[in-house]
Amino acid sequence: MTPTTIGDKRALGAAYxxxxxxxxxxxxxSAWRREARAAGDAAGFVKASNxxxxxxxxxxxxxxxxxxxxxxxxxxxxxxxxPEDRVKARLNLALTLYQTGQLDAALGAAxxxxxxxxxxxxxxxxxxxxxxxxxxxxxxxEWGAAEAPARAACALAEATGSAPLRSRALxxxxxxxxxxxxxxxxxxxxxxxxxxxxxxxxxxxTASHLTELAHVRLRRGEAQAALELGTRALDALWGSVAVLDxxxxxxxxxxxxxxxxxxxxxxEAIVWLxxxxxxxxxxxxxxxxxEVGELLGEVLGRRHAPRAGRLHIPAxxxxxxxxxxxxxxxxxxxxxxxxxxxxxxxxxxxxxxxxGEALGLPPDELLALSHGGRFxxxxxxxxxxxxxxxxxxALRRPDDERVLLHxxxxxxMLAMFPLPAGVLATVRAHHERWDGAGYPDGxxxxxxxxxxxxxxxxxxxxxxxxxxxxxxxxxxxxxxxLIAREAGTGLDPVAAGAFLRLHDVETDxxxxx
Amino acid sequence: MKRLLASAALAFxxxxxxxxxxxxxxxxxxxxxxxxxxxxxxxxxxF
Numbered sequence: 001m002t003p004t005t006i007g008d009k010r011a012l013g014a015a016y017x018x019x020x021x022x023x024x025x026x027x028x029x030s031a032w033r034r035e036a037r038a039a040g041d042a043a044g045f046v047k048a049s050n051x052x053x054x055x056x057x058x059x060x061x062x063x064x065x066x067x068x069x070x071x072x073x074x075x076x077x078x079x080x081x082x083p084e085d086r087v088k089a090r091l092n093l094a095l096t097l098y099q100t101g102q103l104d105a106a107l108g109a110a111x112x113x114x115x116x117x118x119x120x121x122x123x124x125x126x127x128x129x130x131x132x133x134x135x136x137x138x139x140x141x142e143w144g145a146a147e148a149p150a151r152a153a154c155a156l157a158e159a160t161g162s163a164p165l166r167s168r169a170l171x172x173x174x175x176x177x178x179x180x181x182x183x184x185x186x187x188x189x190x191x192x193x194x195x196x197x198x199x200x201x202x203x204x205x206t207a208s209h210l211t212e213l214a215h216v217r218l219r220r221g222e223a224q225a226a227l228e229l230g231t232r233a234l235d236a237l238w239g240s241v242a243v244l245d246x247x248x249x250x251x252x253x254x255x256x257x258x259x260x261x262x263x264x265x266x267x268e269a270i271v272w273l274x275x276x277x278x279x280x281x282x283x284x285x286x287x288x289x290x291e292v293g294e295l296l297g298e299v300l301g302r303r304h305a306p307r308a309g310r311l312h313i314p315a316x317x318x319x320x321x322x323x324x325x326x327x328x329x330x331x332x333x334x335x336x337x338x339x340x341x342x343x344x345x346x347x348x349x350x351x352x353x354x355x356g357e358a359l360g361l362p363p364d365e366l367l368a369l370s371h372g373g374r375f376x377x378x379x380x381x382x383x384x385x386x387x388x389x390x391x392x393x394a395l396r397r398p399d400d401e402r403v404l405l406h407x408x409x410x411x412x413m414l415a416m417f418p419l420p421a422g423v424l425a426t427v428r429a430h431h432e433r434w435d436g437a438g439y440p441d442g443x444x445x446x447x448x449x450x451x452x453x454x455x456x457x458x459x460x461x462x463x464x465x466x467x468x469x470x471x472x473x474x475x476x477x478x479x480x481x482l483i484a485r486e487a488g489t490g491l492d493p494v495a496a497g498a499f500l501r502l503h504d505v506e507t508d509x510x511x512x513x
Numbered sequence: 514m515k516r517l518l519a520s521a522a523l524a525f526x527x528x529x530x531x532x533x534x535x536x537x538x539x540x541x542x543x544x545x546x547x548x549x550x551x552x553x554x555x556x557x558x559x560f
Contacts, residue, residue: 047560054558065558088559095558128556138553168554175553208552251552280550288550 015505025055027476042078046085053092066096083119127156134172143179167196203240207233223263230255231317242349242370246328250279263311269299323417349373351458368451372426379410394463408440426451433490453492
């Protein structure tokens, strides 16, 4: 089936997105949007723009998401655009603004979305708008104004029966409870949120609930319980390093600092609070920085801290937090030279994990893909290269001798941390070729670690398709053809074949719409 | 007095650290801040 109609492209893009294949979804939605524009179909244009923004957001490209939505909202005045699609465009815009820290504009867009809801919106959409509104109010520390949307979001979300939505609504309400000293209500809401997120839920959601619950316990003076919850939150984040935000690590550092401070462990408190402060300063969040700085000042001012209250943070937890803080801040520094490098790394990791899951790899290899993917180009910081890979180097040996060094350097840098050997091997071998013509060690065939062979396929695909270069990206279909051609020469034929099958979504499309 | 000095030294160190880090970090508008410091949650994108 070759999709030709607008409906097909919408269904095709949605099927790709459901399978976690955002690049192919972007291609399909872009074509849908172009056709709608050419046909003067304002409603189709707004719908396609919303879909495209969701695909961009799934890869955290909020700049592009925002550009789509601004064009959509300019077209949304057309009477042919259903109110529901206008609500969606405004909600999506509020989300892109929120995610890039523009809270004033985000609040404005969310309030407009809520006003438009009155013209027509499903209960699910209304709940999504209220959850977002409460989240923005809380981020702005407008606790009084946060309570009404937090409660409305809970009531609306409960009526929809959507567990992820209910858990987020409850999370925000719990934060309002905690702020107002209602610790028991906060605890009840968070326990329910955790139950709703469940074992299959997103790790970031679970970690968020656990961190907040730790704050509740801390408020009650239960430092040890708070520490255990913080450790569980870190465990939840450890496996999802692919999408881990430094801010989550900073939140945990702050929590450990607060716990240590409550337990009168001065040295430990200084270490963790200082790390959180460094992140908040670097990301320009001065209110959070000032708050942590004041705590730090208070801890430093204590002269005779009793030794008996020393806190026992497990060594593994400490090592993991240390590793994540250091590596994420290092990759953030590289991103300051080339802001889109972070997107490159997270896309490669995302696709490597999807491919690893399709191949049925065991959990330790998936963990190696997750960490190896996120930091596979970290070695470039030492060899003083432009950090982004060049499209022409995707399928052949590069001329630049310095490029040949980066997998080895990355391996040596990561070896300084207590990481599983599989992660190090993955980073070192991600430029080896199946035919033995790769670098740095010239390994061939199955002598190359399986995770590195999987990562290589994902890396080639992203270097070809993602628009990070001055020259235009390859269309998704053409990149797949090149991967098919390289199977058995540059790339592992099993991994390349599985990657091609992953994109065969015809059955999904026919099953719906 | 000692306490006051310690606070002043800390404020200076933080100020220095912040200045150095801000200069080194990516421009704020290019950074995606998916998690806010006090940790609220929002909805997913919809279409």
